[in-house]
Every structure is written in C-alpha cells, then in structure tokens.
Amino acid sequence: MEDLIKLPKVGKATVERLEKAGLNTFEAIASTSPQELATKCEIKENLAIEIIEGAKEELRKKEMNVETTEEQNEEIKYVNTNDTVTFTDKNNDVAVVDENNDVASMINTSSNVGLTSLPGVGPAIAKRLGDGGFATLEAIAVASPKEIAAACEIGESTASKIVLGAQEQLNIGFETALEVLERRQAIGRISTGSKNLDELLGGGIETLGITEFAGEFRTGKTQIAHQLCIIVQLPESEGGLNGSALYLDSEGTFRPERIIQMCRGRNLDDKKEKVLENIIVARAYNSDHQMLIVDQLSDKIVENNIKLLIIDSLISHFRSEYIGRGTLANRQQKLNKHLHQLLKIAEAYNLAVVVTNQVMARPDMFFGDPNTPVGGNVVAHASTTRVYLRKSKGERRIARILDSPMLPEGEGVFKITEDGIVD
Numbered sequence: 001m002e003d004l005i006k007l008p009k010v011g012k013a014t015v016e017r018l019e020k021a022g023l024n025t026f027e028a029i030a031s032t033s034p035q036e037l038a039t040k041c042e043i044k045e046n047l048a049i050e051i052i053e054g055a056k057e058e059l060r061k062k063e064m065n066v067e068t069t070e071e072q073n074e075e076i077k078y079v080n081t082n083d084t085v086t087f088t089d090k091n092n093d094v095a096v097v098d099e100n101n102d103v104a105s106m107i108n109t110s111s112n113v114g115l116t117s118l119p120g121v122g123p124a125i126a127k128r129l130g131d132g133g134f135a136t137l138e139a140i141a142v143a144s145p146k147e148i149a150a151a152c153e154i155g156e157s158t159a160s161k162i163v164l165g166a167q168e169q170l171n172i173g174f175e176t177a178l179e180v181l182e183r184r185q186a187i188g189r190i191s192t193g194s195k196n197l198d199e200l201l202g203g204g205i206e207t208l209g210i211t212e213f214a215g216e217f218r219t220g221k222t223q224i225a226h227q228l229c230i231i232v233q234l235p236e237s238e239g240g241l242n243g244s245a246l247y248l249d250s251e252g253t254f255r256p257e258r259i260i261q262m263c264r265g266r267n268l269d270d271k272k273e274k275v276l277e278n279i280i281v282a283r284a285y286n287s288d289h290q291m292l293i294v295d296q297l298s299d300k301i302v303e304n305n306i307k308l309l310i311i312d313s314l315i316s317h318f319r320s321e322y323i324g325r326g327t328l329a330n331r332q333q334k335l336n337k338h339l340h341q342l343l344k345i346a347e348a349y350n351l352a353v354v355v356t357n358q359v360m361a362r363p364d365m366f367f368g369d370p371n372t373p374v375g376g377n378v379v380a381h382a383s384t385t386r387v388y389l390r391k392s393k394g395e396r397r398i399a400r401i402l403d404s405p406m407l408p409e410g411e412g413v414f415k416i417t418e419d420g421i422v423d
C-alpha cells in the first residue's frame with residue numbers, strides 16, 4: 001500500500017475516498033483525469049489536478065531511484081589487462097587509462113575539467129557534455145535536465161542528478177535572506193498611469209517577475225500593455241525605467257496609432273517618433289513561433305536596453321492549437337517551459353514581464369464572478385503577481401489582486417480614456 005497521505009492536500013478523509021474509488025496507487029491516480037477524480041471522490045477539480053500532479057511527482061521520484069541504480073551498474077564496464085584499464089560505457093565510448101590510473105590527465109586534455117566529479121559522469125559522459133556545449137559546471141548548473149538529457153542522450157533523471165550536482169558544487173541554490181533582500185533592492189517599477197492601479201500593485205509593475213493581467217474581452221489588458229510601453233521609456237522620476245519595450249503580439253492587436261494617441265494624452269506629442277522607435281514589436285504566428293522569439297531575445301534585450309517585455313496574449317495560440325483533453329498535458333508542459341523561460345529573462349536582465357491572459361467561465365462557481373484565468377496551475381504558479389480585471393460602468397474598470405507574494409488583497413478602479421489608462 002502506498003502512502004497516499006503524502007499527496008498534496010490529502011488528509012485521512014480524502015485517502016479513504018480515494019481508496020473507496022479504487023484509486024489506491026500513485027499509478028492509478030496519475031492516470032486518472034481531473035474530471036474523473038473529482039467526480040469519483042466528490043472533490044473540486046482544482047484539488048483533483050493537484051492530487052494528480054502530486055501522484056505524478058511521486059512516480060517520478062520512484063523512477064529516479066530505480067533508474068539511477070540501474071544506470072550506474074550499467075554505466076562502466078572495465079577490462080583490466082596487464083598495464084592499461086579500458087573503460088567502456090553503455091554507449092561504447094572507450095577511455096583508456098594507464099597503469100598509474102591517471103584518469104585526470106586524460107580528462108584534462110579536453111576542456112571538460114572537473115565534470116567527472118559530478119554524480120553519474122564518467123569520462124565518456126563528460127566528453128559528451130563538453131561536445132554538447134556544457135563544458136563547465138556553470139553551464140550545467142543553469143541548464144535544465146531536459147537540455148542535458150537531449151545533448152548527451154542520457155535519461156532525464158540522470159541528467160537532473162548531474163544538474164543538481166553542479167549546483168551543489170557551485171553552491172548555487174542557497175542564499176541568505178540578506179542576499180535576497182540586496183538582490184531585490186535592484187527591483188524597478190513601472191507606473192501604469194493610474195495611481196489607483198499603481199497603489200494596488202505596490203508602486204507599479206515590478207521587474208524581476210511576471211505580472212499577469214487576466215480578464216474578459218475589452219477589460220483593458222491590451223490598453224494597459226500599450227500604455228506601459230510608453231511609460232517604461234520615461235525617467236524614474238516619472239514612473240519609468242529609462243528603457244525600451246518589446247511587444248510580443250500574438251493576436252495582432254498592437255496599434256502604433258494608439259501609442260501616438262496616448263503620447264498626445266501625456267504631452268509627449270513631440271517625442272512620439274522616438275517613443276515608437278523604442279517599442280520593438282514581434283508578431284508571433286503560433287505557439288512554437290512565440291517560444292522561439294523568446295528563446296532568441298537575449299541579444300535584443302541587451303542591445304536595446306529592454307526593460308519591459310509584453311506578451312499579449314500569453315495563451316491564445318496554445319489554446320487554439322491544443323484542443324481536447326488528450327492534448328492538455330502536452331500543452332501545459334510547453335506553456336510551463338515558456339513561462340519559466342520568461343521568468344529566467346525577468347531575473348537575468350532585471351526587466352518586467354507582463355502577460356495578458358484570458359478567462360473562462362467556471363461552471364462550478366455559484367456566486368461571485370464565475371470567471372477564472374485560463375492556463376490552470378501552470379500559469380497560476382508562474383505569475384508572480386496576478387491581476388484580475390473586470391468591467392464596470394462605461395470606461396471604468398476594476399482591478400483586483402488575485403495572487404501576490406507580498407501585496408494585500410484589494411481592488412482599485414481605473415478608467416480607459418482616449419488619453420490612456422487614468423484614474
């Protein structure tokens with residue numbers, strides 16, 4: 001019997017329900033759909049998703065232990081002749097070591113210095129790591145296990161041990177609170193143009209993280225995105241970061257004319273050409289294209305001093321390309337990768353990432369606003385700050401903080417006018 005109690009948010013009562021429904025192994029739970037689990041155990045679908053993810057995680061952990069012992073046994077077979085030892089790993093890569101057992105000298109001839117100190121890395125894998133562009137501990141430490149696995153043709157669990165090993169050796173992963181505080185002091189904030197909205201956001205849109213604006217159509221997501229592209233260019237005393245903006249447009253709704261109109265509203269009419277020049281627009285035609293653009297951003301970011309990266313909308317391509325329940329896992333995996341890429345960029349370049357998101361009606365909500373941002377847990381967890389927008393009278397809109405590591409819950413009202421976003 002497995003320890004179902006290990007699963008997230010599962011207490012005794014839920015364990016009983018799971019067992020009663022015949023779902024008494026991690027395998028059984030992991031292969032159930034959220035809807036099915038929710039119905040069988042009479043729990044909410046959100047909870048079901050978390051339980052299923054938890055079961056998958058447990059399976060992954062189990063798989064990792066089994067696979068690594070197996071792989072290690074298999075990894076190196078060696079033949080001891082009179083004066084040399086020949087190592088052959090399972091991919092038939094051969095390394096010959098002399099009678100003094102001088103492995104180090106052999107490894108040092110390549111650039112892969114020290115890689116064999118990593119768990120599961122023999123000379124052959126060290127060579128493949130080097131050939132795959134992962135010749136240093138630093139390069140390995142910031143790579144994802146998937147990348148390493150693909151470059152070296154090894155299992156992903158072995159790869160993740162290698163990555164963890166590199167992080168440990170470099171002492172990455174742990175910081176004191178003081179160090180975190182110092183890093184966060186470099187944080188920049190971009191004003192939205194509305195005092196109410198800025199206050200709600202604790203002073204504006206923060207760099208080093210992802211801010212998500214979710215809401216129904218015409219709630220102002222694209223308008224806010226346009227406005228931020230202008231304000232980011234202003235000096236800090238005027239709510240900007242002296243930087244430029246990159247607008248990744250997946251819906252074809254970026255309008256330079258609207259930027260000009262908003263410039264007029266801010267008395268920047270004479271600077272409008274400069275403002276337009278500092279907004280780089282990239283139109284993404286499908287989800288792969290969208291991810292590719294983000295992959296190739298680093299040069300552009302440095303070259304153009306980009307301080308704001310907008311993705312409007314984050315998810316519409318993913319939603320229209322992956323239809324049906326069977327494709328959901330794939331879609332979420334890709335989306336997760338995309339969001340982590342965005343988060344990495346936000347942290348590496350100290351810039352603000354702003355994504356817009358759609359909402360869907362949740363049939364299980366009987367009171368309050370029944371809309372919830374799409375993208376499930378993947379988007380919910382990746383967004384540092386989530387803002388939910390809804391329509392009010394006329395040009396008024398109401399913003400509410402759904403989730404933030406440090407902002408109190410609250411609401412703020414702003415207006416969308418010809419001049420842009422105002423109080």
Ligand SMILES: Nc1ncnc2c1ncn2[C@@H]1O[C@H](COP(=O)(O)OP(=O)(O)OP(=O)(O)O)[C@@H](O)[C@H]1O
Pocket residue numbers: 215216217218219220221222223224253261395416417418419
């Ligand atoms: N030039 C303008 N002057 C005044 N208000 C405008 C102007 N342009 C747009 N708006 C307002 O902005 C609203 C559209 O908001 P926006 O395009 O940001 O919606 P959205 O949240 O991005 O919607 P979608 O989900 O469809 O992308 C319009 O309904 C209108 O009220």
Ligand SMILES: [Mg+2]
Pocket residue numbers: 221222223253312
């Ligand atoms: Mg829009």
